[in-house]
Amino acid sequence: MLTQKEITRESYLPPRTVRYALDRLKKTDILEERFYFRDARQSLYGIKNFQETKGVALHV
Secondary structure, three states: OEOHHHHHHHHOOOHHHHHHHHHHHHHOOOEEEEEOOOOOOOEEEEEOOHHHHOOOOOOO
């Protein structure tokens, strides 16, 4: 699980692009968002496991 800042840093993508991608993945129910206890202003993001995402169509 990574924060939005960590995803931006690791992917070398602009923050706005990362935000847009995270929003799209959340809408398709592929992305898991968790509370980040170290910094309540941020969230942790990760891909849901395969069983939870079965039947979700991916549109790139």
